[in-house]
Amino acid sequence: MNNKIEIPDLMIYAMALEIKNFDTVLHGVSSPLPVLAMSVARKTNAPDMAYISGAEGVDPEVDRIYPSSFDTRLNRNAVAYFGLHEAFDLAQRGELNVMFLGAAQIDRYGNTNLSVIGDIDRPKVQLPGGAASAFLMPITPKVVVWLSRHSNRVFVEKVDFVTGQGYNNRPEEYKKNELVVISNLGVMNFKNPERVMQIQSYHPGHTVNEIKEKTGFDLLVAPDVAETPVPGPEIIELINNIDPDGVRWTEFR
Amino acid sequence: MKKALTSLEEAAKLVKDGNLVTTGGATFHRVPMEFVRELVRQGKKNLNLVDREPAMDFDLLIGAGCVAKIRAGMLAFEVLGLAPNFRKKSEAREIITKEGACQPIIAGFRAAAMGLPSLPVKGMLGSDLLDISEEIGGYKQVEDPFTGEKMIAVRAIEPDVTVIHVQKADEYGNVRIEGPVYEDVIKAKAAKTVVVTAEELIPNSEFRKMPEATTLPHFIVDAVVEAQKGAYPCSCFNYYNADYDHIKGYLKASAKDQFKEYLDKYVYRREN
Numbered sequence: 001m002n003n004k005i006e007i008p009d010l011m012i013y014a015m016a017l018e019i020k021n022f023d024t025v026l027h028g029v030s031s032p033l034p035v036l037a038m039s040v041a042r043k044t045n046a047p048d049m050a051y052i053s054g055a056e057g058v059d060p061e062v063d064r065i066y067p068s069s070f071d072t073r074l075n076r077n078a079v080a081y082f083g084l085h086e087a088f089d090l091a092q093r094g095e096l097n098v099m100f101l102g103a104a105q106i107d108r109y110g111n112t113n114l115s116v117i118g119d120i121d122r123p124k125v126q127l128p129g130g131a132a133s134a135f136l137m138p139i140t141p142k143v144v145v146w147l148s149r150h151s152n153r154v155f156v157e158k159v160d161f162v163t164g165q166g167y168n169n170r171p172e173e174y175k176k177n178e179l180v181v182i183s184n185l186g187v188m189n190f191k192n193p194e195r196v197m198q199i200q201s202y203h204p205g206h207t208v209n210e211i212k213e214k215t216g217f218d219l220l221v222a223p224d225v226a227e228t229p230v231p232g233p234e235i236i237e238l239i240n241n242i243d244p245d246g247v248r249w250t251e252f253r
Numbered sequence: 254m255k256k257a258l259t260s261l262e263e264a265a266k267l268v269k270d271g272n273l274v275t276t277g278g279a280t281f282h283r284v285p286m287e288f289v290r291e292l293v294r295q296g297k298k299n300l301n302l303v304d305r306e307p308a309m310d311f312d313l314l315i316g317a318g319c320v321a322k323i324r325a326g327m328l329a330f331e332v333l334g335l336a337p338n339f340r341k342k343s344e345a346r347e348i349i350t351k352e353g354a355c356q357p358i359i360a361g362f363r364a365a366a367m368g369l370p371s372l373p374v375k376g377m378l379g380s381d382l383l384d385i386s387e388e389i390g391g392y393k394q395v396e397d398p399f400t401g402e403k404m405i406a407v408r409a410i411e412p413d414v415t416v417i418h419v420q421k422a423d424e425y426g427n428v429r430i431e432g433p434v435y436e437d438v439i440k441a442k443a444a445k446t447v448v449v450t451a452e453e454l455i456p457n458s459e460f461r462k463m464p465e466a467t468t469l470p471h472f473i474v475d476a477v478v479e480a481q482k483g484a485y486p487c488s489c490f491n492y493y494n495a496d497y498d499h500i501k502g503y504l505k506a507s508a509k510d511q512f513k514e515y516l517d518k519y520v521y522r523r524e525n
Binding site: 081 | 279280281282305306325326327328329331332333335336339340343344346350352353354355356357359363374375376377378379380381382385403432433434435436439488490494495497500
């Protein structure tokens with residue numbers, strides 16, 4: 001095992017590996033990890049991807065990230081501008097291949113909540129809102145949900161509010177679309193007949209049992225479960241160069 | 254062409270208490286912050302705010318007591334934190350929150366811009382968001398008359414006032430936006446009244462030299478205001494970056510119950 005690989009960097013690499021060459025990929029708001037993952041993917045496994053920034057630049061050369069994922073400096077050397085509404089139109093056409101989304105809660109079917117903790121009419125906590133989740137989750141061929149705090153308060157039996165649709169809340173034609181969950185402990189997917197969450201890989205230093213214990217529902221384990229691939233030094237260097245201030249750590253603190 | 258140039262004070266008077274208002278830009282970028290501060294100074298009440306991904310502009314108006322109702326896809330300060338006044342007043346039920354979603358809110362604006370009562374979108378089915386009933390930008394499941402595909406029709410969102418901040422405008426309301434446009438053009442076409450604040454006023458002849466660079470023609474725009482640093486502390490592409498330290502200071506002041514002091518210093522600009 002490669003020592004001292006930081007969790008954000010492991011997650012970024014795992015997220016980058018979800019992008020295939022020639023994919024069209026979009027990141028949204030509050031997305032330092034997706035911005036870094038897309039930048040890594042373009043330098044490694046997906047050099048010919050179409051990169052659409054939430055800041056609206058196409059194929060930018062990101063040399064630095066900021067507290068806002070819409071910072072216009074993220075559009076450096078972009079080849080074009082493509083508005084978010086145009087990217088959403090692309091999604092309706094089925095031509096947006098990958099999108100990264102966040103969540104405050106997620107359940108075994110992949111339903112996500114970014115709306116409220118408690119009752120919608122009397123919220124205990126008013127969350128920011130799901131942004132594009134309810135629109136993109138079902139219709140996008142691959143959605144990657146990243147979660148920086150894997151615990152049974154986040155991975156819950158039942159989400160307080162279904163903002164983004166898991167497999168039990170999707171029309172039949174959208175059940176084929178892929179959902180991947182990447183947390184600070186491991187990589188989960190739904191590649192089983194029941195379309196429920198299973199562990200695909202555990203990050204170095206973590207175990208299947210630990211992930212199960214920190215999950216509020218019965219988590220399946222993929223038959224070919226393995227350790228999460230570790231990024232090489234050149235990838236760590238790339239991440240450090242783009243994020244010298246450690247913006248990627250914000251959501252882990 | 255009619256002259257549209259006016260003062261910030263006069264332009265802000267176009268916003269009436271209870272109006273449906275949207276702002277240009279996205280999160281911390283090219284947001285009409287000086288206009289928003291003027292709305293606070295004029296003591297607007299019961300505003301109904303709608304936008305895809307607003308941030309400090311909406312939170313400031315909420316904190317200053319100008320807002321009755323919010324409809325947004327997401328309202329937060331990105332990785333800097335939750336929107337403090339939005340969270341506080343929404344949890345206390347002092348404002349009504351009706352969460353939307355990005356594409357449906359844009360579809361609502363697009364419908365109004367196209368003169369249509371509604372526009373369908375894909376996705377959305379199966380989300381509890383469909384149960385949040387709402388008149389403006391509300392949802393209804395429909396079937397496409399040709400294919401039978403089930404979609405969600407979004408009711409048109411026609412703002413009483415859309416206000417956008419831009420790089421360049423002339424005295425008639427011709428507008429040039431540099432860099433990302435966001436939904437500013439759609440929002441402007443959707444609104445009953447359009448206010449533009451601009452970093453720079455440039456002569457009409459400049460627009461005529463390069464009409465393809467004109468983002469909005471004059472007849473869409475009702476009022477133009479010269480406002481240098483009009484997006485501050487948000488960014489204005491080609492002019493200045495977002496001042497994240499200022500924005501962090503806003504969050505810190507709100508957390509320490511010093512929001513009134515923030516308003517005094519940066520909105521009312523009172524000397525202590």
